[in-house]
Amino acid sequence: MKEKIIEKAKELGIDDVGIASIENYNSPNSMDIHDLFPTAKNMVVLAFQQIDNMESEDTQFASVGIKLISDFSQTTSFQLANYIKTNFNAKVMIVPSSGPITMSKQTSMPSGFVSLRHAAYAAGLGNFGRHNLIIHPEMGSKVMFIAILTDLDLEADSPLDETDCTYCDNCVKNCPVNALDNENKTDVMRCLSNSQPYGFGGNKQFWINFINSTPSEQEEMVAGDNYRLIYQAQALGSQYVCFNCTKTCPLGR
Numbered sequence: 001m002k003e004k005i006i007e008k009a010k011e012l013g014i015d016d017v018g019i020a021s022i023e024n025y026n027s028p029n030s031m032d033i034h035d036l037f038p039t040a041k042n043m044v045v046l047a048f049q050q051i052d053n054m055e056s057e058d059t060q061f062a063s064v065g066i067k068l069i070s071d072f073s074q075t076t077s078f079q080l081a082n083y084i085k086t087n088f089n090a091k092v093m094i095v096p097s098s099g100p101i102t103m104s105k106q107t108s109m110p111s112g113f114v115s116l117r118h119a120a121y122a123a124g125l126g127n128f129g130r131h132n133l134i135i136h137p138e139m140g141s142k143v144m145f146i147a148i149l150t151d152l153d154l155e156a157d158s159p160l161d162e163t164d165c166t167y168c169d170n171c172v173k174n175c176p177v178n179a180l181d182n183e184n185k186t187d188v189m190r191c192l193s194n195s196q197p198y199g200f201g202g203n204k205q206f207w208i209n210f211i212n213s214t215p216s217e218q219e220e221m222v223a224g225d226n227y228r229l230i231y232q233a234q235a236l237g238s239q240y241v242c243f244n245c246t247k248t249c250p251l252g253r
């Protein structure tokens with residue numbers, strides 16, 4: 001069964017696959033998987049190599065790379081999930097590449113229902129680096145993940161004991177807002193404000209300023225560049241404009 005799933009994944013263009021048992025998945029700050037899918041036994045974790053848009057100096061062009069990989073991973077994971085469901089008579093649920101996330105006023109920190117980094121670690125697809133991201137043995141830091149939760153019995157892979165991180169500190173030194181200064185903990189609010197200036201925070205601030213402006217100022221605001229960038233980020237779903245911690249990491253092909 002496991003071999004057939006891996007074979008199908010490769011046929012769909014998925015770069016790597018690992019299996020994690022729910023028992024081995026340990027993300028203390030995320031939801032209990034059984035609250036989402038009570039009979040879940042395993043996670044089929046899928047790894048996707050990022051393309052090189054992130055290296056472009058044009059932030060909008062860099063940003064669409066994430067949108068492209070996200071669309072591809074969403075489609076192929078759906079196809080693979082359907083294959084598992086149909087061929088092995090299993091229940092399947094997909095953890096998409098970003099949402100859903102908790103974004104309540106109380107917790108303030110965005111947190112995924114399921115942590116794909118911890119899932120990838122449990123599935124043997126890599127280990128944490130100094131940038132708090134998973135480093136894949138071949139793809140290095142330029143890799144993204146999706147997971148399929150299933151009630152199927154599958155032989156789980158083992159986590160990798162060692163990290164490939166060389167602690168060269170490129171990621172730390174190149175973070176424009178020092179969000180990686182403290183080891184094992186990204187300063188989420190610093191990263192968010194720098195990497196997603198047209199995301200939720202920028203959008204909220206725009207409307208607060210709008211409410212406090214005169215009608216003629218408001219007209220100028222909605223015709224201005226800032227609003228156009230906010231609109232585009234929401235419409236395209238590509239909100240990241242900083243990739244420094246990923247693109248300056250020398251690991252990977």
Ligand code: B12
Nearest residue numbers: 029097111112115116128132133134144145184186240242
């Ligand atoms: C919300 C979110 C964000 C938020 C907040 C992140 C956060 N709270 O940790 C913000 C906007 C800041 C963000 C930024 C980025 N993100 Co993001 N993000 C997510 C999302 C949706 C949820 C993450 C989450 O739940 N975190 C909360 C909990 C789980 O984190 P935590 O318990 O505090 O975990 C920390 C510790 O475990 C620690 N840690 C450090 N060392 C070690 C060692 C071990 C052994 C262990 C167990 C843990 C550990 O690392 C964690 C971070 O501090 C995931 C997708 C998903 N569903 O998982 C993508 C995800 C984590 N993001 C991803 C990426 C690529 C990025 C960015 C590079 C964006 C970009 N420009 O492309 C930056 C990188 C920032 C950085 N260097 O940390 C990828 C990571 C891929 C990878 N190779 O690991 C993910 C998995 C998306 C995906 N589908 O692949 N992200």
Ligand code: SF4
Nearest residue numbers: 175179191242244245
């Ligand atoms: S995405 Fe940018 S701001 Fe966020 S941690 Fe990485 S380098 Fe820093």
Ligand code: SF4
Nearest residue numbers: 129165168169171249
């Ligand atoms: S840039 Fe250097 S320190 Fe940062 S994750 Fe990559 S190898 Fe590790």
